Amino acid sequence: MQILEKISENVVGAVALPLSVAPNFKIDDLEYLVPMCTEESSVVAACSNGARLVHANGGFTTTAPPDPYMTGMIQLIELDNSQRVVEHLNSQREAILSEANRGHHHCRATDAAATVLGPDSAVLTVRVSVGDSMGANAINRMMEAVGRWLDVAPGRVLCRILSNDAKGRVYTASATLSGSGEDRGRLGDLSRAFELAQALPERAVTHNKGIMNGVIAVAMASGQDTRAIEAANHLYAGSGGQYKPLSRCVVTESADTTTLTITVDVACPIGVVGGLTTFHPACRAALGLLPETTADCLGRTMACAGLASNIAALRALVGVGINAGHLRLHDKKKG
Template sequence: MADPPRSHAQWVATEYSGNASDDDARRHRISPANRRVTDGLMCRVVRACHPIIDIGLFPRGWSFTLAWQVHATHSRSFVSCLGSRLNHHSGPYSTPSPRRRRYSSAQIAPIRTSQNPISRIIQDQRPKRGTGERPLILAFGPLAGSRISSRRVRVLQETSPKTSRISGFHKLEIAERLKKVSEFATLDQVHVDQLSASSNIDAHLADHMIENMISTIAIPVGVATNMKIDGRDLLVPMATEESSVIAAVGNSSRQCYENGGFTTSMSGTQMIAQIQLLDLTDPATARVAILERRSEIEVICNECDPLLVRFGGGFRDLEVRLIEAPSGTMVITHIVIDTKDAMGANAVNTMAERLAPQLAEWTGGRPLLRILSNLADRRVARARATWRCEDIGGEAVRDAMIAAYEFADTDPYRAATHNKGIMNGVSAVVLATGNDTRAVEAGAHAYAAKDGWYRSLSRWEVTKNGDLSGVLEMPMAVGLIGGATKIHPTARAALAILDVDSAEHLARIIAAVGLAQNFGAMKALATDGIQKGHMALHAQNVAITVGATGEEVAEVARRLIESKSINTDTADKLLAEIRGA
């Protein structure tokens, strides 16, 4: 077999034969079971032969031809080993039989095709006219598991061979990157224009914020009204793509506004970084040896970030835990750092990396991971509010909401959705202020499981006056310094609307929004159901989906709500009516 060319990708094919009867083979081609089997086979092959891309499976009679793309980076031995692996993995659709053909690696040969290898293979494998058989074409890699339509086949023919291996992509200008993406994905001009459009963040700033940047995506920012937090009236900016989220916060806050709104507090602004030590024969001794070095550790950590120390932050505490793992006992050191107005991930990661070699020297252990924990349980924001029974619709509503809460607190299936509702509010403020949504979300869900099972982040009770009281406590690692908070102009503007003077202040506001959101969703669910309010607001999106523009949007939405059938079919008809079609 010839070496694969070093400059471009090429297609290589081999043929597989099953020992199934012709009837079975015919069934193979049409049955979902076979689809699963062949998909499974190919998944394993793909895994085994990574980084192959674009594998096609083409039935011919009762045999299959596999074709895959080989790249310049693939060595001859790599290509050769494919054969044995494919043979090895071909079991699931072939029962043992002498009739089964097995292919040695030597029999795998590049298909000699000119410019259209895929089209050639497809033609080769197409059943004869008049047999009534339709070729089944399964694609893998970029088209994983899909049955390729003739249009997709055309696209494949036109664009293959294509590769995602683009060295130096990050060094290109934004426009050049976009051109490459557009060629790779054969984008229509309308998509290219959309991706090139400017937004309220300068493209060059965005290019510095992330890697391989080609565009920006604008998420609507709204403000929640009616919020009174710790006696102060606030408008809270929220960035979200979901309708009814901001309305719910305003509506919930309205209902407790006269009763004082929200009261908030916070446990502190401390973050934990973990350092993992392995290979210790005497982990208990190592643990104590580390604890003895507390003051040295404090110095090492604080020396990493004099600016943080100047702002009143720095080392606060030390914990050392022993974790039993299958490979032995791990010694896990926690450094607890007050990161003040920074979220603090970079700050504590630097300290953990600086400290790790010292821990190794003191204990003889092997340091491995050195990274913050997103379970920021030393940075818990709290919010509470009481809704007067008469302000929320009476005892029946209150009791229904308590029952809704109890469901969430005892059933993880419900708790996940309940907490998602809380995060609708939380993540929207976190995003609007340029903070790290994933960090806060990870912390929230880990905290929700802190008692050993996944439960509600909020607690709801009936007060002695018969009112409804809600409490939310959750880790809130957000900052005013660092990350995107200082550099994203929209985040800066959002922080200006909030007029917050510390990360703690911001975290407390976010907790209040989370509680308001939770109240709104629970009340809707326990009374009218979510669709009434949510879908009424979502109706505008449905109108836009079917092509309504300008004033048509509100009109189609209005008629959709009236019709009580908020879906695209109805919207289509209503739009046609409005346009007099």
């Protein structure tokens, strides 16, 4: 109960969810056991199956941001001349960064820029290198400190908040699937399923939900802010002007073989210092399954889990169907 009361208020009990382990993951030539927590049956089985298919073709390869960052924002209103205020703030960049960084260790403000919003309003945006931290609390404290320090009279500071835009924290996972004979037809059907998600946002949002099944299950197991992750990825999916799938597929044909190269980009505002990761024993145990307890390793793992889930869902979709696959697992459990 003491642990629960550190997490929330007015605690009267707990809702337990299963903590599972997904095998078959080979990521950048290392074997992984991936911790997952979800209320939806078949997600862990599907991820494990998707990972098994990828493992047979060499495993996942990943890339990570070299300097993961997020941003904070300060809204300024009732300015007598927003352009003049913006010019003044931009001339004070180093002083703003110094004030933001006062007393912070895991996160570091590295850039700041003000822009005009309207005749009497502006926004100051601060870029923060977050390292192994999720960064939300630190960035909010930074923005509140800078907001108190700023002098924009006769205007005033209004909102001081981080942005959950995580374009500076995108992890990429790739996998190849190859086949000949009858497998070529199955791979061809799988590749065509990507076309519908590319063409229609109505399908892309469900396609992305399948990816998030894997991503969020790992996030839950490791004590991450799942709402921030969901929000960041849906923003990222729409960042090109139209909502698109987070994964994509390239088909390569040879005389007797079809090869699919499937890649996913996942925005991961995550951390392994602070929050639940510091005191929740299950989250600490889940993180302990990974080769490294770093945000980099966790982000790569989440991207691979999302891709494995995506591949498994699409294989079911073009085969027996999603519902039939779910029901088969339900019936197996009931038996």
